[in-house]
Amino acid sequence: MTGNALVVAGIVTLAAGTYAFRLSGQLLRARITFPPRVTRLLEAAAVILLAALVATTALTEGHGFAGFARPAGVLVAGVLAWRKAPFLVVVLAAAAVTAVLRLLGVS
């Protein structure tokens, strides 16, 4: 295979596999009748996954620490969200705090 064909094969593999992941959870859910307690647990599992995603994308880059600017922005966003600030304010504050810190030389 030429280089390009191999790259296309890689993209198709990634796309098809990702679609399979997206579909298989739903198929399981449709096939099995879960008691309400398990249903709540499945929803909590998604929240845990998302929280872990927040932690890793806020604090890490590759295998290392992402620097202070980004987690500081996300922390400010978290405090604002906890205090029920509007979504727009929360998200823009994250970007603004991070950008200002970087402007000041904090990586």
Added chain:
Amino acid sequence: MRSIWRTLDRTVLTDIGLTCLAVFFIGLSYGAIAVASGFPLWLPAVQSVLVLAGASEFLFIGIVAAGGSPIAAALAGLLVNSRHLPYGLALPPGVTGRRWSRLPGTHVMNDESVVFALAQPDLRRKRAAYWACGLGVLACWPGGAVIGGLIGSAVHDTSAFGLDAMFPAVILALIVKDLRDARTLRAALAGAAIALAATPFLPAGLPVLLALAAVLLLVRAPAAAASTSPGEEPAVAQVRTAP
């Protein structure tokens, strides 16, 4: 489509719009980085439509640009995207569509559409929020990637604008409602700690999956939680602001 606008109130639609705008900006940097790494414009364009999962696409072009095999890059990307399986388990049946509409409805499953769906109180609104956000991301992510690829180096350094902080902030803002429950918060913090501790040692995607082990904290008797929850609030608030 029209029912989406009738079903969701303005605030939710505005929030979804802002999220899609953030996705568009991240897409700009994705397209710019892909082209700057030596890939033709069609690659981020095609990949952003077919894969439609940002983190895995960044990883894919990163590995291939560094000389890695595209198949190895695809497998690494799949590891990152494996979290979509538990997402599908968490969504009530019908959210992604019925019969044929489920085929495209499945494709637009991503962190943002799932988190907006979970935040809605009933099935009708969950479905509307899921589709509005999913279709919005389907437009904004590839759109951003193509425009980013075209204007190239001009948007290469998006970190200066703090855009990399927007994705975690979006997700955090949307799960904060669930985190007000003390037990969920404790499990979420434990999961986050597990993922962070594993990140230096494991390939991307795996640490987030390992966080699922924290579900075990929620499995134990619900009666115990009911008796302890009122007294726990201050301690929980402290834990929240500590990191």
